[in-house]
Amino acid sequence: MTFDLLIANATIVNADGAVRASIGIRGGIIEALLAPDASLPDAARTIDASGLLAIPGGVDGHCHAEQLTGKYLSLDTYASTTSAALRGGTTTIIDFGIPSDPSQTPIDALERKIRLVAENGARCDVALHGSVITWDDTTSAQLEKMAELGVHSVKMYTTNRGSTMSDDDTIVRVMHELKRLDGLAYIHSEHDGIIHDRTTSCAGRGEIGIEHLHESRPAISEDASVREIIAIAEYTGAPVYFVHQSTPAAVDAVREARTRGLDAFSEVCPHYLLHDESVYSGRTPEKFACCPPFRTADDMAGLRERVRRGLVDTLSSDHTAYDLAQKREHSDDVRFMPHGLPGVQTRMPASYTAMVVEGGAPLEHFVALFAANPARVNGLHGKGAVVAGNDADIVLFDPEERRVVNAAELHQDSDFSPFDGMELAGWPRYVVSGGHLSVDEGEFVDPGAVGRFIGQAPFSQRPGVTRP
Numbered sequence: 521m522t523f524d525l526l527i528a529n530a531t532i533v534n535a536d537g538a539v540r541a542s543i544g545i546r547g548g549i550i551e552a553l554l555a556p557d558a559s560l561p562d563a564a565r566t567i568d569a570s571g572l573l574a575i576p577g578g579v580d581g582h583c584h585a586e587q588l589t590g591k592y593l594s595l596d597t598y599a600s601t602t603s604a605a606l607r608g609g610t611t612t613i614i615d616f617g618i619p620s621d622p623s624q625t626p627i628d629a630l631e632r633k634i635r636l637v638a639e640n641g642a643r644c645d646v647a648l649h650g651s652v653i654t655w656d657d658t659t660s661a662q663l664e665k666m667a668e669l670g671v672h673s674v675k676m677y678t679t680n681r682g683s684t685m686s687d688d689d690t691i692v693r694v695m696h697e698l699k700r701l702d703g704l705a706y707i708h709s710e711h712d713g714i715i716h717d718r719t720t721s722c723a724g725r726g727e728i729g730i731e732h733l734h735e736s737r738p739a740i741s742e743d744a745s746v747r748e749i750i751a752i753a754e755y756t757g758a759p760v761y762f763v764h765q766s767t768p769a770a771v772d773a774v775r776e777a778r779t780r781g782l783d784a785f786s787e788v789c790p791h792y793l794l795h796d797e798s799v800y801s802g803r804t805p806e807k808f809a810c811c812p813p814f815r816t817a818d819d820m821a822g823l824r825e826r827v828r829r830g831l832v833d834t835l836s837s838d839h840t841a842y843d844l845a846q847k848r849e850h851s852d853d854v855r856f857m858p859h860g861l862p863g864v865q866t867r868m869p870a871s872y873t874a875m876v877v878e879g880g881a882p883l884e885h886f887v888a889l890f891a892a893n894p895a896r897v898n899g900l901h902g903k904g905a906v907v908a909g910n911d912a913d914i915v916l917f918d919p920e921e922r923r924v925v926n927a928a929e930l931h932q933d934s935d936f937s938p939f940d941g942m943e944l945a946g947w948p949r950y951v952v953s954g955g956h957l958s959v960d961e962g963e964f965v966d967p968g969a970v971g972r973f974i975g976q977a978p979f980s981q982r983p984g985v986t987r988p
């Protein structure tokens with residue numbers, strides 16, 4: 521028996537514990553974990569993993585590729601975004617089929633993305649969330665079609681009036697349908713009325729440039745919206761996942777809903793764990809133009825504390841490939857600025873540094889938030905754990921290796937990173953994706969257009985998340 525690839529002498533860290541073994545890979549699958557003292561079998565390629573940690577390939581549950589919002593098109597393709605993901609230790613991304621404006625139907629938006637995964641040559645597996653902006657009498661049938669395609673999560677925005685925002689009627693009806701169709705609601709929760717009121721008063725004072733972004737979208741707008749959505753979820757019985765939570769109170773609201781029996785999940789992005797609102801008074805505030813904005817230092821500490829206590833389920837990038845020129849076109853008025861930060865390649869080192877190096881979290885907890893939980897919450901079978909029978913998605917890294925982030929050395933189709941100049945640990949040395957050795961001794965090896973569109977399991981068939 522000859523393996524395609526053998527990872528010898530590995531210290532494997534999964535979300536539920538660590539073990540020493542050699543990993544035999546054939547046909548894109550982890551075929552066997554071999555006892556460390558067993559004699560090594562034949563393999564076309566053997567990597568000695570002594571001194572390195574082996575973790576499951578990352579699953580980025582919130583990643584935008586080829587995103588068209590209004591007039592802003594992100595600067596990437598599936599080929600480039602998935603290549604950046606692989607370079608950063610992520611072997612599965614979950615993107616969104618978001619209508620580019622309210623006139624595009626949800627199913628058209630989704631089917632366009634499914635087509636582009638193949639046409640534009642994804643390098644790793646891609647799953648998709650659907651998205652609905654406005655309910656009409658075709659929406660129910662479109663959601664059924666999505667479910668047939670294996671898309672069982674649907675994103676809605678409570679803000680972005682006039683573009684991606686859904687009204688309350690739409691949110692209630694879609695969540696009723698998600699309950700019926702065994703799906704999961706993905707919600708961007710910020711209270712649009714509060715944001716509209718605050719941005720209007722900021723603009724009236726002439727304080728609407730990027731240096732005022734955090735003032736224009738206060739924390740209470742997120743907390744208020746999360747509480748409203750939880751009430752709708754409890755009313756409809758639909759499970760709910762909150763993307764990019766940025767305040768301790770928002771995370772606490774989700775935890776309290778769980779104690780009342782609601783299936784509710786909390787996602788944080790690593791950038792909220794490494795920066796606070798002081799970035800808006802720095803030299804390049806455009807590098808931090810995202811929604812929700814960065815919060816106070818106390819909020820950041822509170823968020824880190826909640827990650828440490830296991831109240832947060834996933835760490836996602838919310839990657840969007842805009843560059844500084846796109847940001848600076850409207851840096852005098854945040855209402856017209858494209859929001860979103862590049863981060864699919866830096867999610868692993870940023871999360872590892874915040875959680876393990878600075879936060880003292882066990883490695884298993886980092887693996888849970890980086891790979892295992894996003895695979896479980898999103899119903900991706902065969903992902904998120906280094907076990908026999910799973911897809912051969914594995915990252916090897918030297919936990920001691922540190923690098924200073926320099927956007928020019930990244931491959932995220934952007935000219936900046938919110939982590940520029942920061943020293944981070946947790947950079948992959950080898951990345952195996954679907955059995956393809958895509959990062960070899962730190963060098964990217966293009967696997968070609970091998971990425972597949974993969975479906976999700978219905979919500980009730982998903983295993984529970986790991987919470988320490």
Ligand SMILES: [Zn+2]
Pocket residue numbers: 582584763838
């Ligand atoms: Zn997003």
